[in-house]
Amino acid sequence: MSRRTDKVNELLRREIGTTIQRDFEFPGTIVTVIEVEVTDDLKEGKVWVGVVGKMAPSQVLEKLNSRHGLIQSAVARRVVLRNTPRLTFRLDDSAQRGVDLVNLLEDIDKNLPKAPPADAENDGE
Known part of the structure; x- marks a missing residue:
């Protein structure tokens, strides 16, 4: 991709994100524009969004796709x-995978046996 295309992608990412935040409601759900990829002729654009929350x-x-216009x-x-x-929206599930990973790590942490306090090791000496 050219430097110009990269700049356009970033500009569109910010503007699309702002538009979604301002004009759409997704109760209990966070929708984030992760990346935008436009063709060199600027006629098509893929918008990758992350979705975390209650809505599927x-x-x-x-x-988003029904209201892309x-x-x-x-x-x-x-x-x-x-x-x-012309924008088409696609799912970037990395945000949800990240949330799932954090939840898994928290579950593992809860189930690990607790280490004895550091002072208990020195009492025997």
Whole structure:
């Protein structure tokens, strides 16, 4: 990818994220724009989102993809580009995997036997 495309990707990531936060509600769910990949001609854009919370990721993606035109229009008003890419939203499940990993580590920590206090080791000497 070119440097220009990288800049456009980052700019769109921020603007799409702002638009989603401002114009959409996902009760009990955090939706984060992780990455945007546009084609070199700026006609297509894949938007990778992370979903953590009560709503099923498929519901969030369905809502975003069904209203992609609204998001594109909002972004086009704020970002001046020759073409505003047609956006498609895809799931990046790394955020959920991270939450699952933290929960697993907490469960393991709860089940580990507790080490004796450091002072107890020195009392025998």
